[in-house]
Structure formats: structure tokens, C-alpha cells
Amino acid sequence: MAATNKTLSLMARGREFLGSETAILCGAMSWVSERNLVAAISNAGGFGVIACGAMTPELLDAEITATKALTEKPFGVNLITMHPMLFDLIDVCSSHGVGHVVLAGGIPPKGSVEAIKSGGAKVICFAPTLMLGKKLLRAGADALVIEGMEAGGHIGPVSTSVLAQEILPVLAEEHLVFVAGGIGRGEAMAGYLEMGAAGVQLGTRFACASESIAHPDFKKMFFRASARDAIASVQVDPRLPVIPVRAIRNKGTEAFTAKQREVALKLDAGEVDMGAAQLEIEHFWAGALRRAVIDGDVEGGSVMAGQSVGMVKEEEPVAQIMASLMEQSEAALTTRSAA
Incomplete structure (x- = not known):
């Protein structure tokens, strides 16, 4: 160089x-x-x-x-x-x-x-x-x-x-x-x-x-996307300190909103503590990302991407x-x- x-x-x-x-x-x-x-x-x-x-x-x-x-x-x-x-x-x-x-x-x-x-x-x-x-x-x-x-x-x-x-x-x-x-x-x-x-x-x-x-379908999502398609996840419950995640908008982003509600209810019921709740959220993302990257499920999985996509x-x-x-x-x- x-x-x-x-x-x-x-x-x-x-x-x-x-x-x-x-x-x-x-x-x-x-x-x-x-x-x-x-x-x-x-x-x-x-x-x-x-x-x-x-x-x-x-x-x-x-x-x-x-x-x-x-x-x-x-x-x-x-x-x-x-x-x-x-x-x-x-x-x-x-x-x-x-x-x-x-x-x-x-x-x-x-x-x-x-x-x-x-x-x-x-x-x-x-x-x-x-x-x-x-x-x-x-x-x-x-x-x-x-x-x-x-x-x-x-x-x-x-x-x-x-x-x-x-x-x-x-x-x-x-x-x-x-x-x-x-x-x-x-x-x-x-x-x-x-x-x-x-x-x-x-x-x-x-x-x-x-x-x-990464699966060919995962890459195709990138090629088709614009900066505004890479959106940040929404925090449903302020008591649950979930770090926002930026990914290309799909059904998976909606599933995460539902997952937050599910974990918040467990927190209310005393079934999990805050650390376990956060870990459950992380496991959700790991699984959703794997489905998109490895399996090519770009609708249900998480297609994480920055706005430079x-x-x-x-x-x-x-x-x-x-x-x-x-x-x-x-x-x-x-x-x-x-x-």
C-alpha cells in the first residue's frame, strides 16, 4: 500500500x-x-x-x-x-x-x-x-x-x-x-x-x-437496503434496560417487541432477576441472528446492519x-x- x-x-x-x-x-x-x-x-x-x-x-x-x-x-x-x-x-x-x-x-x-x-x-x-x-x-x-x-x-x-x-x-x-x-x-x-x-x-x-x-439471502437483503431500512429496536418497558439493536426492518423486529413483553412479564412475576432477563434477551438476538446469517431466514431472523448498508x-x-x-x-x- x-x-x-x-x-x-x-x-x-x-x-x-x-x-x-x-x-x-x-x-x-x-x-x-x-x-x-x-x-x-x-x-x-x-x-x-x-x-x-x-x-x-x-x-x-x-x-x-x-x-x-x-x-x-x-x-x-x-x-x-x-x-x-x-x-x-x-x-x-x-x-x-x-x-x-x-x-x-x-x-x-x-x-x-x-x-x-x-x-x-x-x-x-x-x-x-x-x-x-x-x-x-x-x-x-x-x-x-x-x-x-x-x-x-x-x-x-x-x-x-x-x-x-x-x-x-x-x-x-x-x-x-x-x-x-x-x-x-x-x-x-x-x-x-x-x-x-x-x-x-x-x-x-x-x-x-x-x-x-453469511447466507446468500442475507447478503441480498443488504444489497437491496437503504440507510433508512436499518432501524433501531424499540424499548417496550423502561424497567427492562434493553440495549437497542439496529437491523433491517422485517418480521423479526416485530418478534423482538413481543419478546420484550414476555420477558417483562417474567420479571414482574419474579420468575427471573434483571441479569437473567438481559441474558434471555441476548439469547433471543443470538438465535434470531443465526437464523438470518446461517439459515437465510431473512424475514423471521435478525438482519443486523448499520446505516451504511x-x-x-x-x-x-x-x-x-x-x-x-x-x-x-x-x-x-x-x-x-x-x-
Whole structure:
């Protein structure tokens, strides 16, 4: 990528931290970010991240082993903080010498950051606010990802552009901050790098790559969708703190509304506590996403996608997507420097 020197220069800190040719991470998408896509992204100069999701330690162990067989380049593992076997999953990552662990889904439980670092890995955490970002850095996080509501899957309430303006000027000079959410082209990537981001994270852009195992019907939904088709789920009961999920509108989004009512009634009846209620919601999403990604049930399943889905028009190899992003970024930076 010798022709993209301006972009690579702005990515220097992120590239060094990740150990990859570019500072472009692939967002961890359950059922999608598995061995094939992760290895393809790392082999193409990016940084692939395995989505552990609801995997057992045994399944994660097998997935890391299989990914290592497909790439010698660095890759990371994304772990959900509310997973009941989180510390066992951390042990699996440590046993494989995984260099970077991404913690998602909430504030890391006590001892988890220390456990990851004691195994030799770097810790990356999601920060939806400046205050929480500072807290996570004090707690030992080596880098942050700030992800806006434009993203697919679980989202926060604030847009990427606003988060970047709030957080990058304060933290980016002394800390590594990656920007995610709604990034579909290299020009946007260049803008965030100029603002001080160490790199970027994209998910939706890679979901329909040639190397993605997602069902052909899942990919077709992406190709047909526009930005406004990727909608955020609605919270039915304010007592049930369900993190909104962005997905392409279908019957599955209606099913989630019904699921929330069902779980809220269980909560009222004392059949489950809040932790179990949230876990039941997570299991719902994991099952609904699997039906869409693996089985091709794009009406009843969950077709998680960010608002950048309107920019995904065809199946492309990962290497081509990466090259396009870098070329677009470089062209934008070159134009700005010449002005």
C-alpha cells in the first residue's frame, strides 16, 4: 500500500498497537466474524476480530485454532462482558496467546481487565461517553472504540460524528481511540483520522464480503437496503434496560417487541432477576441472528446492519474492500493537502 502513505501515516499509532498493516478493524459480528472472514481481513492488512458471542470456551478454543490455521497475521477476540463464563473465555484467549481482547456489552466485571492483561493481551473497550472512556482507561484499557448509533447490532444513543467531536479532542492525543459506526467509505475514515483517531472499525461494509459465510439471502437483503431500512429496536418497558439493536426492518423486529413483553412479564412475576432477563434477551438476538446469517431466514431472523448498508451494493473480496477504503482515504487527504 505504498500509494497510501498519508493514510498510513495518520494510522501509525493504531497500526503499531494492532501489529497490522492498516488500522482498520472489523467489527465483531456474531455468526459472521468467524474464522474465514477474520483471517481474510487480517491477511488483507486489516485486523480481524472473532465474535465470541455466546460460544462456550470449547467452541472459542476451536475457532481460534481454526483461525490460526488460515492466517499468521494478528487478530483479536471480542468477548461479551455479561457472558456467564467470561473468565473461562479469557483463559482460552490467554492459552492461545491472543494479543488483543475486545470487551463489549457493558462495563467489564471486576478482575476481567486484569485477567486479560496478565495473559499478555491488550484490552480494547467500548466507550459510549467521554466520562466512561476516562473511567475505562483508568481501569486499565489500552485502547477505546467509540461507536455511534449508526452502527449495526447493539448501539448507543449518540451519533458517531458527535462522539468523535466530544471524545477525540480530549483523549486522542494521549490515548488510542478507534472510531466506529456508519463508516462506509474511505473519505469518512480520513476525516476521523485527521481528528486524531488511531484507526477505524467497520462491520456492515465487510458483512457481505466474498469470504463472509453469511447466507446468500442475507447478503441480498443488504444489497437491496437503504440507510433508512436499518432501524433501531424499540424499548417496550423502561424497567427492562434493553440495549437497542439496529437491523433491517422485517418480521423479526416485530418478534423482538413481543419478546420484550414476555420477558417483562417474567420479571414482574419474579420468575427471573434483571441479569437473567438481559441474558434471555441476548439469547433471543443470538438465535434470531443465526437464523438470518446461517439459515437465510431473512424475514423471521435478525438482519443486523448499520446505516451504511446503503453503500453495500455487491459481494466483493475483502482485499478489494480494503484497497477501496485506503484509496478513497488517500484521495481525500491528497485533495485537502493540495487546497
